[in-house]
Amino acid sequence: MKNKNLFLIIISVGFIGLLSSCKDLEVLQHALDEYTVPGAEYVGSETCAVCHEKETRDFKLSTHQRIAIPLEKDGKATKVEGCEMCHGAGSLHVDGGGGKGNHIINPSKDPKACMACHTDKEAQFKMPFRHPVLEGRMSCTDCHSPHGQEVRPWSAVSVENINEVCFKCHKDQRGPFVVEHPALRDGCTTCHDVHGSINDKMLIARDVTLCLKCHTQQNWPTVGNTAHTSSRINAGACWSSACHVAVHGSNFDDHLRN
Numbered sequence: 001m002k003n004k005n006l007f008l009i010i011i012s013v014g015f016i017g018l019l020s021s022c023k024d025l026e027v028l029q030h031a032l033d034e035y036t037v038p039g040a041e042y043v044g045s046e047t048c049a050v051c052h053e054k055e056t057r058d059f060k061l062s063t064h065q066r067i068a069i070p071l072e073k074d075g076k077a078t079k080v081e082g083c084e085m086c087h088g089a090g091s092l093h094v095d096g097g098g099g100k101g102n103h104i105i106n107p108s109k110d111p112k113a114c115m116a117c118h119t120d121k122e123a124q125f126k127m128p129f130r131h132p133v134l135e136g137r138m139s140c141t142d143c144h145s146p147h148g149q150e151v152r153p154w155s156a157v158s159v160e161n162i163n164e165v166c167f168k169c170h171k172d173q174r175g176p177f178v179v180e181h182p183a184l185r186d187g188c189t190t191c192h193d194v195h196g197s198i199n200d201k202m203l204i205a206r207d208v209t210l211c212l213k214c215h216t217q218q219n220w221p222t223v224g225n226t227a228h229t230s231s232r233i234n235a236g237a238c239w240s241s242a243c244h245v246a247v248h249g250s251n252f253d254d255h256l257r258n
Contacts, residue, residue, distance in 0.1 A: 041091040043090045059082065111140050
């Protein structure tokens with residue numbers, strides 16, 4: 001009976017996933033029609049590899065490489081995968097001899113290619129506190145390497161260091177610190193929603209609520225109790241008073257004070 005129930009669960013999940021995939025295909029097809037250069041046709045990633053050897057080599061290690069999306073256009077079966085899934089149909093680019101901006105979509109200049117699939121991130125970029133991607137002051141490729149290998153699927157963390165992507169801009173938080181906040185070892189996204197948030201500094205929660213997500217554990221027996229927090233809740237966050245202001249790390253105090 002248990003095996004039968006497990007089988008039914010697997011079948012149900014697969015069916016739900018298939019329905020979701022069909023919807024995603026329609027969304028992607030519409031997006032491709034929107035930004036594909038009129039008159040261009042799909043030529044396949046093999047054609048792109050003739051000139052873009054490094055990108056093709058790196059792409060084989062990326063998360064995007066594992067995605068192949070069969071689509072239909074004008075009643076004819078075609079297969080949009082790899083390069084043209086993000087850069088649009090490439091025939092005019094090839095016929096024109098290549099070159100930057102020559103009849104091809106460049107996601108580093110225009111995020112709409114990324115937003116065609118990552119619709120949830122587009123919504124986050126409209127939050128009150130966000131990285132200014134939609135304003136054109138940043139691009140998705142400033143943080144993500146769409147061709148290269150990343151540590152975790154669907155994440156921005158790099159091979160070199162879990163926080164290296166963030167440290168490219170936020171150098172003051174890099175350290176090294178004499179006393180490091182242990183949360184840094186798990187990555188900046190432990191505290192920050194890096195695409196956008198309703199909270200200042202793109203934090204995942206407000207005020208002491210953020211800190212208490214970790215600091216009510218057994219190895220921090222006094223932090224989460226009423227006596228420690230009641231006088232501080234009205235004052236705001238743990239780091240907004242004269243207390244734990246060095247939230248990323250301190251060179252002077254083992255309680256992250258300056």
